[in-house]
């Protein structure tokens with residue numbers, strides 16, 4: 736469960752727009768593994784590249800994930816569990832031959848698009 740009920744967030748849309756502008760085509764929010772239900776935000780099936788744009792709060796970015804004051808310890812454990820699940824899902828995808836690229840929502844879309852293009856062109 737990579738998106739925690741949210742899809743089409745502004746940073747995802749910005750990266751999608753940037754890649755479209757560069758002439759790249761991809762699938763969105765598509766299940767790719769038979770072993771886990773993870774749905775990468777962008778999927779390039781032929782190149783077997785899966786791209787995630789992780790939200791700073793839910794994926795616990797160390798720069799921006801400010802824990803709510805109430806139940807802070809509970810939140811910390813929950814968000815750490817999310818990160819653990821991200822890592823597990825990523826390991827499964829890699830075993831299945833996917834190349835996984837992860838970005839934070841705080842990254843600029845151009846900065847995320849460049850490594851995606853680089854991977855696609857290899």
Ligand SMILES: [Zn+2]
Pocket residue numbers: 791796797798799800839840841
């Ligand atoms: Zn962040």
